Amino acid sequence: MSALSTIGLSKNYGGRRALQDCAVDLPEGKVVGLVGSNGAGKSTFLALAAGLVRPSAGTVRVFGDEVRGRLHPEAAYLPQHRPLYKDFTVGEMIRAAGAMNQRWSRDRVEEALEATELDCDARVSSLSQGTRTQLALALSLGRLPKLLLLDEPLADLDVLAREDVLRLVMTDVADRGMTVVLSSHLLADLRDVCDHLLLLHEGRVLLEGDIEEILDEHSDIVGPVDDGTSITGTVIRTSRAGRQQRMLVRAPGSLAPGWEAQPPDLEGLVTNYLRASRETA
Numbered sequence: 183m184s185a186l187s188t189i190g191l192s193k194n195y196g197g198r199r200a201l202q203d204c205a206v207d208l209p210e211g212k213v214v215g216l217v218g219s220n221g222a223g224k225s226t227f228l229a230l231a232a233g234l235v236r237p238s239a240g241t242v243r244v245f246g247d248e249v250r251g252r253l254h255p256e257a258a259y260l261p262q263h264r265p266l267y268k269d270f271t272v273g274e275m276i277r278a279a280g281a282m283n284q285r286w287s288r289d290r291v292e293e294a295l296e297a298t299e300l301d302c303d304a305r306v307s308s309l310s311q312g313t314r315t316q317l318a319l320a321l322s323l324g325r326l327p328k329l330l331l332l333d334e335p336l337a338d339l340d341v342l343a344r345e346d347v348l349r350l351v352m353t354d355v356a357d358r359g360m361t362v363v364l365s366s367h368l369l370a371d372l373r374d375v376c377d378h379l380l381l382l383h384e385g386r387v388l389l390e391g392d393i394e395e396i397l398d399e400h401s402d403i404v405g406p407v408d409d410g411t412s413i414t415g416t417v418i419r420t421s422r423a424g425r426q427q428r429m430l431v432r433a434p435g436s437l438a439p440g441w442e443a444q445p446p447d448l449e450g451l452v453t454n455y456l457r458a459s460r461e462t463a
């Protein structure tokens with residue numbers, strides 16, 4: 183079953199197109215890396231999925247139910263600006279979140295915060311950025327969501343805090359089969375935990391699918407610069423170096439003598455898609 187699917191999803195802010203005609207199908211139980219440059223539409227996509235903003239066109243479904251201006255009861259959403267009351271203490275914040283959510287596990291929140299050794303009497307305003315993210319994430323996990331939407335959860339965190347945040351998320355993925363969509367403008371941030379990719383560029387879906395399948399479908403091929411006629415498949419991008427040319431090809435056929443194929447790495451593949459898109463714009 184799809185955890186999150188969209189058809190023809192578009193969002194305009196005034197005259198600006200933030201998202202255009204997006205069709206995606208994110209399977210249940212996956213960890214989805216939502217990747218794209220600044221302004222690609224990642225936050226808009228997540229806010230639409232959370233029902234926080236309404237689409238200009240198209241539909242969003244969470245576990246088959248159309249999202250209409252409210253968060254799906256089985257979903258949790260953590261926006262970029264961590265929604266915490268700065269004047270509250272940690273304890274007050276946990277109680278307030280509990281009162282606001284029908285389905286709530288205080289045990290899960292406390293378990294998630296165990297490693298942080300957070301003082302329940304500390305004011306939210308006194309916490310470091312990383313600890314605030316951990317607190318906000320723990321409160322999201324307290325809803326025991328089946329779908330967790332995380333907008334730039336790793337931004338502004340040091341290496342150790344990043345590891346802690348990802349470990350928290352992956353515990354619920356492993357224990358409860360939770361689906362996660364987490365955004366970043368850096369694929370490298372997400373590479374180790376994601377098994378599904380959603381690549382956005384200027385509001386459009388450039389690539390979406392299971393990461394292993396995407397990699398299997400593509401080849402990096404290298405051959406003589408004066409021979410391009412024998413290449414079958416879809417050439418995503420060509421670059422030249424001296425007397426050789428290198429191509430990223432989707433579904434390549436058999437190669438002519440003089441050509442060699444290698445499996446691409448994900449970072450290189452994504453970079454080629456983004457560059458090709460920029461070059462044709």
Ligand SMILES: Nc1ncnc2c1ncn2[C@@H]1O[C@H](COP(=O)(O)OP(=O)(O)OP(=O)(O)O)[C@@H](O)[C@H]1O
Binds near residue numbers: 198218220222223226
């Ligand atoms: N509330 C808004 N009003 C007007 N324009 C907006 C609004 N929110 C987003 N935009 C515009 O929509 C486009 C997509 O923005 P969005 O924040 O979704 O991208 P993003 O990929 O999350 O970017 P970043 O990585 O910088 O956070 C951008 O051009 C942005 O300026």
